[in-house]
Amino acid sequence: MEAYLFYIVAAITVVTGVYLIFEKNPVFGALYLIQTMVSIAVLYILLEAQFVAAVQIIVYAGAIMVLFLFVIMLLNLDIKEEAKNALPFQRIPAILMGIALFAVICIVIKAKLLQGKHDQYTTAYVNTVGNTKLIGNLLFTEYLLPFEITSILLFAAAIGAIMLAKRKL
Amino acid sequence: MITLTHYLVLSAILFTLGVVGVLIRRNAIIIFMCIELMLNAVNLSFVAFAHYLNSMQGQMFVFFIMTVAAAEAAVGLAIIVAVFRNKETVNIDDINIMKW
Numbered sequence: 001m002e003a004y005l006f007y008i009v010a011a012i013t014v015v016t017g018v019y020l021i022f023e024k025n026p027v028f029g030a031l032y033l034i035q036t037m038v039s040i041a042v043l044y045i046l047l048e049a050q051f052v053a054a055v056q057i058i059v060y061a062g063a064i065m066v067l068f069l070f071v072i073m074l075l076n077l078d079i080k081e082e083a084k085n086a087l088p089f090q091r092i093p094a095i096l097m098g099i100a101l102f103a104v105i106c107i108v109i110k111a112k113l114l115q116g117k118h119d120q121y122t123t124a125y126v127n128t129v130g131n132t133k134l135i136g137n138l139l140f141t142e143y144l145l146p147f148e149i150t151s152i153l154l155f156a157a158a159i160g161a162i163m164l165a166k167r168k169l
Numbered sequence: 170m171i172t173l174t175h176y177l178v179l180s181a182i183l184f185t186l187g188v189v190g191v192l193i194r195r196n197a198i199i200i201f202m203c204i205e206l207m208l209n210a211v212n213l214s215f216v217a218f219a220h221y222l223n224s225m226q227g228q229m230f231v232f233f234i235m236t237v238a239a240a241e242a243a244v245g246l247a248i249i250v251a252v253f254r255n256k257e258t259v260n261i262d263d264i265n266i267m268k269w
Contacts, residue, residue: 006171010179021190026198033202047220064242071246075253094192098185105181119224150236157240164247
């Protein structure tokens with residue numbers, strides 16, 4: 001059951017990703033990316049990271065993609081614009097390089113260079129405490145400093161976005 | 170049985186799609202969306218590692234990556250809007266005044 005679900009969702013994710021990079025209309029591209037992100041949220045649920053899945057849908061599929069669609073609406077883009085491509089010969093080498101990159105990553109995965117040591121948070125333990133509660137506890141104890149720095153980052157980003165949006169730059 | 174390798178290969182496919190998208194597309198907004206796709210691919214491998222190594226560190230890192238992605242989207246889209254106001258285009262071949 002879990003295996004079938006993984007293969008179906010993985011196929012949807014990859015197909016929508018392929019549609020995204022070949023889609024001419026940016027609005028449809030954004031919709032394909034939303035579908036990709038929702039599929040990844042389903043994979044997070046399969047990996048028993050429920051809170052991350054919820055945040056993925058709220059932050060990525062909700063906030064960030066709405067921002068993208070909003071900007072596409074503001075810019076009023078011409079779809080034919082992409083026709084005047086100055087580097088048409090870049091397409092084939094780019095795809096070949098992509099395949100080469102994928103091969104390299106697969107070799108690294110197959111060589112099992114990516115090893116790590118097991119921690120205490122087994123599925124049974126996480127289920128007794130609760131995924132969200134555990135994340136909240138860690139966020140305010142072990143990861144308190146990065147959490148606080150995050151607030152500064154978001155503050156700086158907000159100021160930067162407001163400055164860039166001023167009429168006279 | 171789905172193993173860690175399945176998730177890592179899926180993550181690699183998504184990351185590669187993002188890289189290819191950045192290389193072959195000329196629309197700045199679509200390039201930006203491909204960058205988001207790459208960030209998502211990395212997040213997926215983080216959560217997969219966290220699950221298979223019985224760790225929470227991967228999930229914690231995903232939160233910080235999402236924060237950075239949100240900040241990056243806000244600032245990046247503001248830059249694209251500012252560029253569009255000045256040059257009336259988001260085609261990156263036309264935005265080349267910093268080339269030399």
